[in-house]
Amino acid sequence: MGKKYSKKEVRSKWNDITEEPNLIYRNGEKIFNYSGFVKGHPALRYFEYISKIMLEDFDVLKRIGETPGNLRKDKSFDMDHEGTLDISGKDEDLKITERRLAVALYNSSHHFRFGKIFDYETPLKEKEASGIGEIDLLSKRNEEVGIIELKIGKSQKGETLFRALMEAYTFTKLINKRKEKFIKDFGLKNEISFRPIVLTLTDSFCAENMHMLVNGNAPNLKDLIIKMNAHLAKIEILPFEFYAFDSENPALKQDEQGKIIFENSKFLEVRVMEYDYR
DNA sequence: TGCCCGACTTAAACCCAGTA
DNA sequence: TACTGGGTTTAAGTCGGGCA
Numbered sequence: 102m103g104k105k106y107s108k109k110e111v112r113s114k115w116n117d118i119t120e121e122p123n124l125i126y127r128n129g130e131k132i133f134n135y136s137g138f139v140k141g142h143p144a145l146r147y148f149e150y151i152s153k154i155m156l157e158d159f160d161v162l163k164r165i166g167e168t169p170g171n172l173r174k175d176k177s178f179d180m181d182h183e184g185t186l187d188i189s190g191k192d193e194d195l196k197i198t199e200r201r202l203a204v205a206l207y208n209s210s211h212h213f214r215f216g217k218i219f220d221y222e223t224p225l226k227e228k229e230a231s232g233i234g235e236i237d238l239l240s241k242r243n244e245e246v247g248i249i250e251l252k253i254g255k256s257q258k259g260e261t262l263f264r265a266l267m268e269a270y271t272f273t274k275l276i277n278k279r280k281e282k283f284i285k286d287f288g289l290k291n292e293i294s295f296r297p298i299v300l301t302l303t304d305s306f307c308a309e310n311m312h313m314l315v316n317g318n319a320p321n322l323k324d325l326i327i328k329m330n331a332h333l334a335k336i337e338i339l340p341f342e343f344y345a346f347d348s349e350n351p352a353l354k355q356d357e358q359g360k361i362i363f364e365n366s367k368f369l370e371v372r373v374m375e376y377d378y379r
Numbered sequence: 380t381g382c383c384c385g386a387c388t389t390a391a392a393c394c395c396a397g398t399a
Numbered sequence: 400t401a402c403t404g405g406g407t408t409t410a411a412g413t414c415g416g417g418c419a
Contacts, residue, residue, distance in 0.1 A: 103398075104404055105399090105404090127390090135403085136402095137402080186411070186412095187410095187412085188411085198392075199390085199392090200390090200391080228414095234388090254391080260391085
């Protein structure tokens with residue numbers, strides 16, 4: 102096993118990252134992705150303990166996304182993405198990556214349970230070098246816009262539901278600060294509401310975490326999500342939803358126009374699981 | 380002015396080493 | 400020896416400066 106941290110050490114790491122609320126998801130990336138157990142507590146997963154800390158320090162979570170910082174103001178949120186990636190000189194068998202899957206989902210134009218993808222890698226910041234990053238995917242279902250965090254990593258590589266949760270929570274609160282602009286940039290109706298969503302594949306570590314959540318094996322994480330939802334409701338943001346494609350990593354390819362697409366379009370018919378934790 | 384190239388940025392993917 | 404956290408590399412984009 103690698104290094105283990107005690108409760109005290111975990112709490113200290115949390116205290117180190119609370120200074121800049123909008124960047125907690127990023128500065129806490131390491132501890133949020135820990136998949137093991139707290140030192141001296143063989144049944145207590147790090148994300149369960151950190152959830153407990155966050156429930157106690159919930160004021161910090163309220164502050165996330167409250168100050169716009171370098172949030173996009175003048176430039177359009179709509180980057181006119183074309184569904185292509187510059188993969189010249191890379192492996193020709195096009196092994197799957199998160200980014201490539203995101204683009205393939207966009208290019209599919211398919212209506213999934215969680216909606217139809219209408220953009221990917223949507224920038225949040227005005228200038229480069231301002232910390233906050235990009236939204237993996239945007240989906241639309243009736244009058245709802247899904248702020249989707251995509252996670253496909255297997256257990257060995259980390260990538261917990263907890264980390265995805267923090268990203269989706271932060272990005273949704275931030276984009277909500279620029280709702281009018283977002284609606285105008287993408288030519289949407291005024292009635293839309295945002296909803297944070299985590300999307301994964303059933304063989305990922307993230308999906309394992311979703312199972313723990315619905316099976317009652319992550320009580321603190323569940324309480325945290327419920328509390329986040331209650332807070333989001335006050336600012337007219339819809340509660341979290343969690344989905345997984347019931348599939349292993351699908352094969353991808355590049356078409357003549359350079360667009361990333363699914364090698365077998367049957368992937369689009371694969372079952373999409375919803376993990377109902379409520 | 381337009382374009383080419385290199386530096387920088389973010390997040391993901393990979394690889395390694397130490398420990399239970 | 401398997402696991403997992405730490406550290407490094409890769410991926411892909413964006414920006415800015417130099418130069419024709």
